[in-house]
Amino acid sequence: MENLMDRLIEKIKAYNNPTVIGVDTRYELVPECVKEKYSKDIYGMCNAMLEYSKALIDATYDIIPAVKLQSAYFEMYGVEGIKLYKEMIEYCKSKDMIVMADVKRGDIGSTSSGYSKAYLGKNLINEKEEAIFDVDFATVNPYMGSDCVNPFIEDCRKYDKGIFILVKTSNKSSGELQDLKTEDGEEIYKKVARLVNSWGEELIGKNGYSNVSAVVGATYPKQLEELRKLMPHSYFLIPGYGAQRRKSRRYSIRI
């Protein structure tokens, strides 16, 4: 059966580009010529960030198949920032991009289910099931285990959505926990990789890739090889691979 990953792969092939553009809204990085059109209060700031972020999308949507919106940079502008988040999701979707909410959520079962409803699933509004932020992918933190991840997987199955689970992250201190060796000599991140592989087993599409994918930092190339073996059916979202620019960071999704 065709799944989200098949559609993503199709898009990557059509564009001949496995890049994800990361749009981080930070007011200080908006050019003066945009800023000066708006007031300096929170409403003007968000309008300036909206205009600039839309311009970034306009300049890239026909060459880059997917966009990653980092929630933190929107949350730090409060309620207006979340409004902007929603507007940017809708704008990217109107340009037919695959949209990833980089939210790194995760909690105990019923609460994870709330997060999943927010980003991937639906919630009951006005007595009807309604999508809320309605993205294609969300990122998920695995520290709490299966019953944290399962509600997301349920919605992946139900609505053909996807998740990228943190396996080995690209930051300097990622090794403090992720590289710890367990009793059998295998590192924690590999244990997580095995979990990701089992979580994704039932959601594999016609190209052989599951809607359950992995975040794997490119700062550690040797690990990429090992992890590919442990997760043969998972796409990798690879921060740090490709150019990192001031306003928009590039990520890569690779088979």
Next chain:
Amino acid sequence: MENLMDRLIEKIKAYNNPTVIGVDTRYELVPECVKEKYSKDIYGMCNAMLEYSKALIDATYDIIPAVKLQSAYFEMYGVEGIKLYKEMIEYCKSKDMIVMADVKRGDIGSTSSGYSKAYLGKNLINEKEEAIFDVDFATVNPYMGSDCVNPFIEDCRKYDKGIFILVKTSNKSSGELQDLKTEDGEEIYKKVARLVNSWGEELIGKNGYSNVSAVVGATYPKQLEELRKLMPHSYFLIPGYGAQRRKSRRYSIRI
């Protein structure tokens, strides 16, 4: 020097109550008599949840020192839900409660800094430093290590705020990662406990407790004892200790 934990301890002593009330906004749990006053659309739903949640606070703020607001249940109502989150934070603060944002955030350094600005620190709005959601505590996920946690700790220091870091969570599958034994025979959650202890060292108040605290599930009492030894300066937020009710869940903070 007096810190946030000293103020929390003072409040716990004055109320003779170490309980945290958890307010989870779920529309289906709002009584009919409240619901019927409002429309069924998202605005009416949020107004009904606001009225009921305020009533829960009105009934408890003079006997319970702290409130925990679970972000997932607000996010699942989208932008209006976040507006409600902000309103509830402000209402709880107006009642002089200690407010915890249960957001379980965490990311690489610069992005964690965005999250910390949103909940604990300040962001530049209208050319002035301004608090955004402005709670006392946020919960943090440690999977990405020190450079994920440090921006939060910086704001804890700067603004006398606090964090509760997930150490051993109360859910069934928490052991899948957290209980894995490392090469030296010690479990991952104990390694995290050691990190929490070191992260909190410089933020200890006059009662001997750090603004860097730990989430430890009460479902595993033996572990509580071991963790107390590893984190002598951390308060514990203990989900599952005390009554769990339909609408409001109780948590306990214990020395």
